[in-house]
Amino acid sequence: EIVLTQSPATLSLSAGERATLSCRASQSVSSNLVWYQQKFGQAPRLLMYEASNRATGIPARFSGSGSGTDFTLTISSLEPEDFAVYYCQQRTNWPLTFGGGTKIEIK
Amino acid sequence: QVQLQESGPGLVKPSETLSLTCTVSGGSLSSYYWTWIRQPPGKGLEWIGCIYYSGTTDYNPSLKSRVTISVDTSKNQFSLELSSVTAADTAVYYCARQRGNIGWFDPWGQGTLVTVSS
Numbered sequence: 140e141i142v143l144t145q146s147p148a149t150l151s152l153s154a155g156e157r158a159t160l161s162c163r164a165s166q167s168v169s170s171n172l173v174w175y176q177q178k179f180g181q182a183p184r185l186l187m188y189e190a191s192n193r194a195t196g197i198p199a200r201f202s203g204s205g206s207g208t209d210f211t212l213t214i215s216s217l218e219p220e221d222f223a224v225y226y227c228q229q230r231t232n233w234p235l236t237f238g239g240g241t242k243i244e245i246k
Numbered sequence: 247q248v249q250l251q252e253s254g255p256g257l258v259k260p261s262e263t264l265s266l267t268c269t270v271s272g273g274s275l276s277s278y279y280w281t282w283i284r285q286p287p288g289k290g291l292e293w294i295g296c297i298y299y300s301g302t303t304d305y306n307p308s309l310k311s312r313v314t315i316s317v318d319t320s321k322n323q324f325s326l327e328l329s330s331v332t333a334a335d336t337a338v339y340y341c342a343r344q345r346g347n348i349g350w351f352d353p354w355g356q357g358t359l360v361t362v363s364s
Contacts, residue, residue, distance in 0.1 A: 140307075173351075175351075182340055182354035182355065182356055182357050183340075183354055184354070185350060185351065185352035188345075188350050226290065226291055228291075228350065228351075230348050230349050230350055231348070232348075233307075233348065234293055234306040234307060234308070235293040235348065236293065237291040237292070237293070238290070240290050
């Protein structure tokens, strides 16, 4: 099973600041890495697929990068609606697995 | 656009079987994989398993011995059964469309909380 480790667990930032989230895989997943956003009390929402492709309707302030074992999700300038938990997911091997999440909280 | 809605009992007794149904509207089950994911309160996400519209399934090995996922294309529904539940199975259960047989999940249902308690 591929283990995904997200860091940091919590990010305390202000609106307008840049957020950088990390996801590290226990073995190479090539570019088969996906990001989701989950707001409190809601289902996760697809943000990025194949590491760097924005899903439909996702603003350009969200960007993804990386390949192999190290991946980054960047939010260039935080909007109030971006404070949420972010999960990465790999789609290289069964079983499909998620990282433990990074919470972006208001500083 | 495709929408998914989970339904089923919110309370299940220990050792019994958890049963949930996901109803898909705005589109057909055809040509897609459909999946179940769960999230214990305050914790992360766990993929349970998926089913192709034709009936082929894949399960998470950690749950495989207790999980059955089935599909009813005539009703545009797919279902989850999890047997011999314990308190550790208490979670929000989500259904979602899975893009490809080893893909990502979009869209998701709103989720339903299932509590295992006597």
